[in-house]
Amino acid sequence: MRPVSSIFFSFKFKITTLVIALVLFAGIGSGGISLLIAESELRQVIARLELSLLNGAAVFIDNDLQNKRQLLKSLTEEIAVHGVALGQVQGLLENHESLREAFFNVNAFDLDGNLVASLHDRRAKWVNIAERKYFQDTIRLQEGVISAPFKSTLSGQPVVVLTQPLRDNDGKLVGILLGAIDLLRPSFSAQLDALRAGADGYLFIVTDGGVTVHHPDKNRILEKSDDQPGTLVEAALRSPEGWEDGILDDGVPVLLVHKHLREADWTIGLSYPVRSAFSSMLNVRLRALLGAAILTCVAGLFGWAITKDLLRPLRRLHRHVEDISAGRAHINVFDVARKDEFGHLSRAFYALSQRREQAEVELHRLATTDVLTGLNNRRMFDSFLPQALARAARSGQPVGLAILDIDHFKAINDTLGHPAGDQVLVEFARRLTGAVRTTDTVARLAGDEFVIVFEQLSSANEMDVLGEKILAAMRAPFSLGTQLREVQTSVGIAVTINATATAEEVMRAADQALYGVKAAGRNGYAVNPVGAERVVRVR
Numbered sequence: 001m002r003p004v005s006s007i008f009f010s011f012k013f014k015i016t017t018l019v020i021a022l023v024l025f026a027g028i029g030s031g032g033i034s035l036l037i038a039e040s041e042l043r044q045v046i047a048r049l050e051l052s053l054l055n056g057a058a059v060f061i062d063n064d065l066q067n068k069r070q071l072l073k074s075l076t077e078e079i080a081v082h083g084v085a086l087g088q089v090q091g092l093l094e095n096h097e098s099l100r101e102a103f104f105n106v107n108a109f110d111l112d113g114n115l116v117a118s119l120h121d122r123r124a125k126w127v128n129i130a131e132r133k134y135f136q137d138t139i140r141l142q143e144g145v146i147s148a149p150f151k152s153t154l155s156g157q158p159v160v161v162l163t164q165p166l167r168d169n170d171g172k173l174v175g176i177l178l179g180a181i182d183l184l185r186p187s188f189s190a191q192l193d194a195l196r197a198g199a200d201g202y203l204f205i206v207t208d209g210g211v212t213v214h215h216p217d218k219n220r221i222l223e224k225s226d227d228q229p230g231t232l233v234e235a236a237l238r239s240p241e242g243w244e245d246g247i248l249d250d251g252v253p254v255l256l257v258h259k260h261l262r263e264a265d266w267t268i269g270l271s272y273p274v275r276s277a278f279s280s281m282l283n284v285r286l287r288a289l290l291g292a293a294i295l296t297c298v299a300g301l302f303g304w305a306i307t308k309d310l311l312r313p314l315r316r317l318h319r320h321v322e323d324i325s326a327g328r329a330h331i332n333v334f335d336v337a338r339k340d341e342f343g344h345l346s347r348a349f350y351a352l353s354q355r356r357e358q359a360e361v362e363l364h365r366l367a368t369t370d371v372l373t374g375l376n377n378r379r380m381f382d383s384f385l386p387q388a389l390a391r392a393a394r395s396g397q398p399v400g401l402a403i404l405d406i407d408h409f410k411a412i413n414d415t416l417g418h419p420a421g422d423q424v425l426v427e428f429a430r431r432l433t434g435a436v437r438t439t440d441t442v443a444r445l446a447g448d449e450f451v452i453v454f455e456q457l458s459s460a461n462e463m464d465v466l467g468e469k470i471l472a473a474m475r476a477p478f479s480l481g482t483q484l485r486e487v488q489t490s491v492g493i494a495v496t497i498n499a500t501a502t503a504e505e506v507m508r509a510a511d512q513a514l515y516g517v518k519a520a521g522r523n524g525y526a527v528n529p530v531g532a533e534r535v536v537r538v539r
């Protein structure tokens with residue numbers, strides 16, 4: 001089993017990682033951009049939805065204020081037309097039931113600011129509003145205004161008041177009519193609370209001066225809001241109508257949608273926590289992320305499977321190299337017909353292996369061949385003789401070894417020159433090879449010394465015939481340039497008569513035989529069976 005670490009270094013792992021990385025890159029790139037575009041679109045859609053909700057609320061309040069204002073105005077017109085005196089206004093108020101529904105209270109004041117009539121409490125006479133800004137503004141402008149929110153001295157409730165100038169039938173200003181709206185009264189606040197966005201969004205209203213007119217937390221009504229930069233109220237009052245996200249409301253990032261009212265200097269705003277407002281977007285993001293993760297896993301698996309399949313020829317190539325190294329296959333397995341890169345690589349291996357094989361053959365030939373004569377050299381002979389003896393031991397056939405030494409070769413060199421000596425050696429080798437069978441092995445040991453290993457002999461007596469054959473092959477004169485020269489040789493022959501003879505013993509026996517021939521005057525042969533006490537039959 002392969003160690004786990006080797007998997008990380010494998011080409012397959014790297015390619016698969018690359019595939020996954022590319023898929024991720026492409027997925028995150030295209031998916032991310034699409035998601036960003038989709039999110040931006042979705043953000044706009046959600047914000048526009050909230051804006052339309054807010055517009056609805058703004059229209060509701062504007063209409064409500066307008067209706068109330070209109071109600072007061074028609075009452076003041078009725079007073080003017082009928083020339084109702086201030087003292088009779090109380091009765092007139094009490095006759096208009098619709099006032100009770102529209103207003104928390106309706107009061108009439110004379111030009112000094114003294115209360116002259118009160119819808120809910122006809123005995124309340126002590127109130128004077130001459131110092132109030134809305135009173136002064138109404139007198140000065142001679143038209144109705146909406147006051148800033150304040151705590152009513154009559155009811156103790158947070159209120160805003162709508163005013164209308166009161167005139168007699170000559171059109172002369174005689175006082176003001178004032179309708180109070182209780183900011184806590186369900187008819188005003190409950191409907192706004194009901195219009196809130198989602199579970200945790202809410203509507204609020206602030207005056208241009210930053211005083212809260214409406215808020216789900218009733219304790220905040222009449223509070224002057226913190227209008228520090230970055231706060232909700234500051235953003236609602238200072239930025240252009242519309243929406244923006246990332247505004248902090250009590251530390252929570254919210255989507256703020258806001259709009260200035262038509263009928264009053266109020267801004268209505270909607271605060272909606274970003275997390276809830278864009279929760280559908282978060283869902284989309286989560287699903288996209290999940291989709292990308294699944295896609296990456298699938299791509300990874302596919303990448304792995306495809307890479308494994310693509311790299312199969314490489315594994316086969318690797319197996320071939322191992323088989324060839326172990327001697328289980330021949331380099332021919334590299335000679336494939338595939339047209340792809342693996343085919344090119346395999347054939348390149350084949351060509352390389354062929355060249356290496358040829359070089360090895362050539363190297364072996366050079367290492368085992370005598371350069372001058374082309375015969376086997378000493379090195380070849382040294383490894384060959386023990387193998388021949390082993391073969392003979394197995395077959396039970398005798399092995400013969402002849403050692404040959406050209407007689408007086410030095411004299412040939414000395415008289416005819418070294419090149420002529422070489423010629424003699426080459427011709428001697430040629431005749432020797434021609435004189436023996438193809439199963440016999442001829443080698444040149446050194447100088448003018450040659451050997452022949454005779455195998456597959458039918459009997460030891462055959463060596464006599466062979467010795468004679470060698471001498472006979474050398475009898476014809478050697479042609480050296482323009483002249484002919486007699487060349488003779490002495491041949492010492494050893495023949496194995498037992499299967500356990502070693503190469504040294506055989507060599508020694510052949511040497512002894514050669515010595516015997518030399519001692520007997522050269523140009524002859526002698527046969528010496530391995531293990532015999534002395535050379536026999538010198539011829």
Ligand SMILES: Nc1nc2c(ncn2[C@@H]2O[C@H](COP(=O)(O)OP(=O)(O)OP(=O)(O)O)[C@@H](O)[C@H]2O)c(=O)[nH]1
Nearest residue numbers: 405406407408409410411413418419421422447448
């Ligand atoms: N031309 C030639 N001469 C060689 C080569 N190798 C060895 N010789 C010479 O062969 C001669 C061998 O001489 P020996 O075998 O010692 O003497 P010999 O004259 O043959 O004497 P006997 O063997 O006793 O008959 C030496 O003179 C070597 O220099 C070779 O490759 N070419």
